[in-house]
Amino acid sequence: MSGRSLELLLRLLGIGWYVGVSIAGGGIGGYLLDRQLGLNPLMTLLGIGAGIVVAVFGMFRMLQAVLSAPTDKD
Amino acid sequence: MLGNPKMLLILIVGIVVLGVALYGGALGAEFGGGYLGAPLAAIQIPAESITADAIIGDFHITNTMIATWAAIVILALVSLVVRFRITEVPGRLQGLFEVILEFFMDLTESIAGPERGRKFFPLVMTIFLFIVVSNWLGILPGFGTIGRIETVDELVHHREAALDEGEHLDLAKLNVVVFEGDGNLGILGFGSVGDVKTVEEIEEHPLEAGKQAGILVPFLRGANTDINTTLAIALIAMLLVQFWGFTALGVFGHLGKFFNFKEGPIGLFVGLLEIISEIAKIISFTFRLFGNIFAGEVLLVAMMFLIPLVGIIPFLGLELFVGVIQAFIFSMLTLVFATAATTPHHGNSH
Numbered sequence: 396m397s398g399r400s401l402e403l404l405l406r407l408l409g410i411g412w413y414v415g416v417s418i419a420g421g422g423i424g425g426y427l428l429d430r431q432l433g434l435n436p437l438m439t440l441l442g443i444g445a446g447i448v449v450a451v452f453g454m455f456r457m458l459q460a461v462l463s464a465p466t467d468k469d
Numbered sequence: 470m471l472g473n474p475k476m477l478l479i480l481i482v483g484i485v486v487l488g489v490a491l492y493g494g495a496l497g498a499e500f501g502g503g504y505l506g507a508p509l510a511a512i513q514i515p516a517e518s519i520t521a522d523a524i525i526g527d528f529h530i531t532n533t534m535i536a537t538w539a540a541i542v543i544l545a546l547v548s549l550v551v552r553f554r555i556t557e558v559p560g561r562l563q564g565l566f567e568v569i570l571e572f573f574m575d576l577t578e579s580i581a582g583p584e585r586g587r588k589f590f591p592l593v594m595t596i597f598l599f600i601v602v603s604n605w606l607g608i609l610p611g612f613g614t615i616g617r618i619e620t621v622d623e624l625v626h627h628r629e630a631a632l633d634e635g636e637h638l639d640l641a642k643l644n645v646v647v648f649e650g651d652g653n654l655g656i657l658g659f660g661s662v663g664d665v666k667t668v669e670e671i672e673e674h675p676l677e678a679g680k681q682a683g684i685l686v687p688f689l690r691g692a693n694t695d696i697n698t699t700l701a702i703a704l705i706a707m708l709l710v711q712f713w714g715f716t717a718l719g720v721f722g723h724l725g726k727f728f729n730f731k732e733g734p735i736g737l738f739v740g741l742l743e744i745i746s747e748i749a750k751i752i753s754f755t756f757r758l759f760g761n762i763f764a765g766e767v768l769l770v771a772m773m774f775l776i777p778l779v780g781i782i783p784f785l786g787l788e789l790f791v792g793v794i795q796a797f798i799f800s801m802l803t804l805v806f807a808t809a810a811t812t813p814h815h816g817n818s819h
Contacts, residue, residue: 398579405805408798412753413746420745453742 421446490779533695540603597800604792607691616687703754714810
């Protein structure tokens with residue numbers, strides 16, 4: 396396996412973590428805000444929603460970067 | 470296959486050895502066996518302190534710290550030996566290191582280019598060697614099986630201190646091991662699988678003289694089974710990646726990836742994605758290594774408990790493989806992130 400193919404493969408390793416961190420981060424942030432503002436569960440739901448949006452957009456960008464990267468065959 | 474007498478003999482010996490090991494393990498202990506097995510070690514996520522009291526203030530020396538220092542000393546000594554014995558025609562040790570270094574040097578240069586490759590190489594190589602040495606050290610005999618005996622009083626005191634208000638400790642569920650002798654050095658040896666009792670039983674029927682109950686706090690535990698070690702390596706790697714980003718692109722060039730005001734709201738949103746992905750990198754580095762190595766050690770302990778001697782052999786091979794693969798992934802990801810951080814255009818770093 397060449398360095399270039401390995402690099403593309405390694406880039407894919409981080410996508411799952413990115414999605415997890417985005418959604419969990421949004422949810423936890425929303426929950427903490429709910430506890431401060433007493434709006435339970437509004438901010439938690441909004442946080443999870445925002446996390447999902449960020450996760451999907453980020454994942455799309457990362458996959459696009461990997462898919463459009465030149466490989467050894469190009 | 471069964472027609473070949475040699476193969477048949479190997480098969481019979483294999484089945485007998487497996488049967489003897491199974492009967493000698495924890496399952497066999499229920500039917501009067503258990504002569505080979507050791508009790509299931511007390512598995513806990515935080516590293517254990519090897520002394521009963523703190524050294525300075527709240528600072529404890531933990532078993533994973535000892536293993537970390539051991540890995541550092543081994544690496545330093547081997548490097549010195551190789552360095553001072555360099556010859557024109559390489560010997561075996563020098564040849565081995567030349568092969569490893571050349572492989573990584575080529576890989577680093579093919580990913581990051583010759584100039585950046587030489588700059589990133591020391592970090593990438595250090596991370597690989599440290600992780601692989603500490604992972605492989607963790608599967609040596611003596612790791613997790615020799616240690617200090619934490620007495621029942623100490624154990625109950627620690628467990629009660631960790632409880633929330635209103636909770637109480639159930640002594641009938643707290644298992645301890647009965648050790649021979651009065652000293653505080655304990656070994657989980659062959660055939661000790663039946664020596665497990667609960668704290669309640671010990672309190673109701675005190676042990677005879679010359680025996681003591683407690684749990685084993687190993688002196689040595691794989692360095693990467695402590696989340697602090699993996700977090701430290703992840704932080705060093707990511708701080709250096711950021712540093713290289715700043716030196717290559719300048720302060721505004723590098724920060725511009727995260728706080729992009731030029732391209733309006735979309736630029737800001739993309740900057741937010743970049744910040745989250747940087748945080749995700751640290752978390753993924755930390756938990757990937759910790760999770761794989763900790764799970765590996767738990768698997769080994771469980772197999773040692775169920776099928777002693779024989780059951781552990783394939784898993785030792787697996788752990789050797791996982792140890793080197795995880796070290797490779799960690800070091801290569803550091804290299805990929807460093808390359809992406811020093812690339813001027815919007816290179817996505819995943």
